[in-house]
Amino acid sequence: MRQAGEEVVSFAVGEPDAPPPESAKLAATEVIQDNATGYTVNQGLVELRQSIAEKFKQDQGLIYEPDQILITSGAKQAIYSLLVALCDEGDEVLLFSPFYPSYPEQLRLCGAIPVIINTRPEDNFQPTRPEIKKAITEKTVGMIVNSPNNPTGTVYDHRAIEAISKSALEHDLWVISDEIYEKIIYPPSFHISPAQHSPEMADRTLMVNGFSKAFAMTGWRLGYCAGPAEVITAANLLQSHTTSNAATISQRAALAVMEKEPEYGSVVASELAKERELMLKLLANIPGISVHPSSGAFYLWLRYLVPSGSPYADSLALANYLLENHGVALVPGSAFGCEGYLRLSYSVERGLLEDGCRRLKKGLEQILG
Numbered sequence: 001m002r003q004a005g006e007e008v009v010s011f012a013v014g015e016p017d018a019p020p021p022e023s024a025k026l027a028a029t030e031v032i033q034d035n036a037t038g039y040t041v042n043q044g045l046v047e048l049r050q051s052i053a054e055k056f057k058q059d060q061g062l063i064y065e066p067d068q069i070l071i072t073s074g075a076k077q078a079i080y081s082l083l084v085a086l087c088d089e090g091d092e093v094l095l096f097s098p099f100y101p102s103y104p105e106q107l108r109l110c111g112a113i114p115v116i117i118n119t120r121p122e123d124n125f126q127p128t129r130p131e132i133k134k135a136i137t138e139k140t141v142g143m144i145v146n147s148p149n150n151p152t153g154t155v156y157d158h159r160a161i162e163a164i165s166k167s168a169l170e171h172d173l174w175v176i177s178d179e180i181y182e183k184i185i186y187p188p189s190f191h192i193s194p195a196q197h198s199p200e201m202a203d204r205t206l207m208v209n210g211f212s213k214a215f216a217m218t219g220w221r222l223g224y225c226a227g228p229a230e231v232i233t234a235a236n237l238l239q240s241h242t243t244s245n246a247a248t249i250s251q252r253a254a255l256a257v258m259e260k261e262p263e264y265g266s267v268v269a270s271e272l273a274k275e276r277e278l279m280l281k282l283l284a285n286i287p288g289i290s291v292h293p294s295s296g297a298f299y300l301w302l303r304y305l306v307p308s309g310s311p312y313a314d315s316l317a318l319a320n321y322l323l324e325n326h327g328v329a330l331v332p333g334s335a336f337g338c339e340g341y342l343r344l345s346y347s348v349e350r351g352l353l354e355d356g357c358r359r360l361k362k363g364l365e366q367i368l369g
C-alpha cells in the first residue's frame with residue numbers, strides 16, 4: 001500500500017525504533033576494511049562466548065563455560081537448532097498461548113508436536129502449575145517459555161517460574177527459555193529465568209538470547225544459546241552442517257558492544273517506556289478495546305469486543321479491515337494462536353503514534369456502531 005502511495009501507520013513492527021550502537025557500526029566497518037571477514041570457529045568467536053559467559057554471571061548469577069555457549073544467526077536459529085537437537089519424531093513440547101508464531105512451526109519442522117496450553121487474562125497470561133500438569137503426557141520432552149513475552153508483554157513472576165520449574169523437575173523436562181526481551185522491561189517488574197530457580201533447573205534449561213532487541217541489531221542476525229554442554233554440542237554440530245558460523249562481521253560488532261556499550265539495552269528500554277506511556281494514554285480513549293497491562297517487550301495486547309455474529313470476530317478479518325480501510329497495521333491475535341485480540345507494537349516514531357491511534361479509533365467506531 002505504501003508503494004502505491006498510500007499512507008500506512010504500522011503498529012506491526014517487531015524491532016526497536018532505535019539505531020544500533022555506534023560501537024557496533026565502527027567495529028563492523030573496521031572488520032570489513034581490514035579484510036578480517038573469513039570464517040570463525042563454527043561455535044562462534046571464543047572472546048564473544050567469554051563475554052556472554054561474563055554477562056550471564058553478572059546479570060543472572062549463572063555460570064557457563066565458553067563450550068556451553070553457541071553463537072547463532074539470531075535467536076530464532078538458536079531455538080530451531082535446540083529443538084532439532086532435543087526432539088525426536090512424535091515428541092511433544094508444551095507451548096503457552098499466545099505464543100511467538102515460529103515456535104509451533106519450528107516444532108512441526110522437526111517432527112515434534114506442539115501442545116498448546118492457553119494462558120488466561122485473569123492469570124495475567126502467566127503459566128500455572130495445574131494447567132501445565134494437565135498437558136504433560138509420556139511423550140512430553142520439554143516446553144518453550146518466553147518472558148518478557150511476545151505478544152502480551154507479560155513478565156513471568158516468581159509463581160510462574162516456580163510452576164514451570166516444579167513441573168520440569170518432576171517430569172524430567174527440558175525448558176527452552178527465550179529471553180530475547182530480557183532488557184526491555186519496565187520497573188517495578190524484573191526478569192527471572194527458570195535457570196535461576198535452582199542448580200537442577202540450570203542443568204535442564206536452554207537459555208536463548210541475542211542482539212536483535214536489546215541492541216537494536218535485528219538485521220545483523222546474531223543470537224546465542226547456552227546450557228548443558230551435550231545439548232550445545234549437538235546444536236553446534238547441526239549448525240556446522242547447515243549454516244556454519246554466524247556472520248563474522250556481526251560477531252565482531254557484538255563483541256565490541258559487549259565490551260563498550262553493554263548497557264545499551266537500558267537506553268533502548270527507556271525510550272520505549274516513553275512511547276508505552278503515551279500509547280497507553282491514547283488507547284484509553286478508544287472504545288471497544290481493553291489493553292492488557294504489559295510490563296515488558298514493546299507490545300500491547302488488545303482485547304476487542306465486537307457484536308456477536310460480526311465477521312470481525314475473526315482477528316485477521318479485523319486486521320485486514322483496519323489496514324485496507326483506515327491505513328493502520330496491527331498483527332491479528334490468530335497469528336499468536338489466540339482469537340479476539342490484536343497485537344500492537346509501539347516501537348514507532350513518536351509523531352506517528354497519535355495519527356495511528358486516531359485511525360484505529362475511527363476504524364473501530366465504524367464497526368462497533
Ligand SMILES: Cc1ncc(COP(=O)(O)O)c(C=O)c1O
Pocket residue numbers: 014073074075076077100146150178180209210211212218221222223
Ligand atoms: C519471542 C521472540 N523470540 C525470538 C525472536 C527472534 O529473534 P532474532 O532476531 O534474534 O532471531 C523474536 C523476534 O521477534 C521474538 O519476538
